[in-house]
Amino acid sequence: MLNAPQLCLAISDYLLIEELVTALDSKTSILNKITPETLRLIIEYAFPGHETLVTTSVIRRKFGPLIDAERAYSNLGNEFPFRICLRKRPMMPYEHDFGAYDVCSIDTRNGLTLHEGKLARNGRQLSMTHHQFLVDRVYEEEASNATVCLDAVEPLVSWAESGHSSTLLCFGQTGTGKTYTLYGALEYLSTRLVGKYIRITFYEVHGKKCYDLLSNRNLVHLRSxxxxxxxxxxxxxxxLCPLSDPSALVEVLREALSLRSSKVT
Structure with missing residues (x-):
């Protein structure tokens, strides 16, 4: 395991810089009116030995690409036929016990930063790189399934009800919360679709083969x-015509999900 305390300190410094940039950019903050010389003194006090690096970082973040990109992105409206949403998983108790550190910081409603700690090949030097991403929506670890579904799944249901096709794609490594989120979506749909006429087909594309999860993984074929x-x-x-019992839909889909393939990634 990498030197977690040292990497955590790097993340803490980064977040402190973020707060400083936010304060400098806020019209209601007293820091908005300080002179460059006073700012330099604050940085010297808060980051002894790293004044030049931090000063450069503050300037880059204050006028950096994420802020400009977010402003430009907000003006695009709903022109794109898809949305990319990210959901941050909370750290588990065993991860805290193991001494793991949080590598994800949510910057705004649409932006987040991933902190990548690396150990040099010589095994002596540690480095921390901060990768910024801008998406349609970022959900904090406190966000419930109901909140996520109302914001991300409901538009897909409404679009499907208008006669179009909708797709919900959960993507991520093993253990990042895909199944947890998917079960939440299924429970939401089971209530949302009461009274609707529903036909369920559930299959898995695994490698070059396709399996029917409603029929004990029997081999089926895709044709266009x-x-x-x-x-x-x-x-x-x-x-299910019409759907009268929400638990009936959940039971069918949960049983099908239990037959899917799973591999550690």
Whole structure:
């Protein structure tokens, strides 16, 4: 394991710089009116031995790409046919006990920073790189499944009800909370779709093969027609017409999910 205390200190310094930049950019903060010389003295006091590096970082962050990108991004509206949302998973008790450190900091509603700690090949030097990302929405670790679904899943349901196709794609490494979020989405849908006519087809594409999760992983085949529409040959479908019991939908989907393949990534 890398030197966690030293890397945590690097993250702490980064977050302190973030707070300083925010204060400098705020019209209601007293720091907004300080002179460059006073700012230099503050940095010398807070970051002894790293004055030049921190001063450069503050200037870059104050006028950096994330702020400009966020302003530009907010003006795009809803022109894109998809949204990218990130959900931060809270650290587990065993991770705290192990001495792990939090590598993700949420900057704004749409931006976050990943802190990448590296050990040089000689095994002597530690470095910390901060990667900034701008997306449509970032959910804090305190955000509930209900909050995430209302904001991210409900627009997909409404779009599907208007006669279009909707796709929810959960992507991430093993243990990042995909299944937890997906179960939350299923519970939300089970209530949201009460009274609707539903047909369920549930299959898994694994490598070059396709398996029916509603029929004990029987092998099925994907075919496309002249209009490039995808069809699943041999897959079982379950009709709930109309859906009256929310638990019926959840039970079907949970049983299917239990048959999916899982591999550590």
């Amino acid at each position: 027609d002249a209009e490039e529409n995808m069809h699943v040959r041999g897959a079982r479908s379950i009709d």
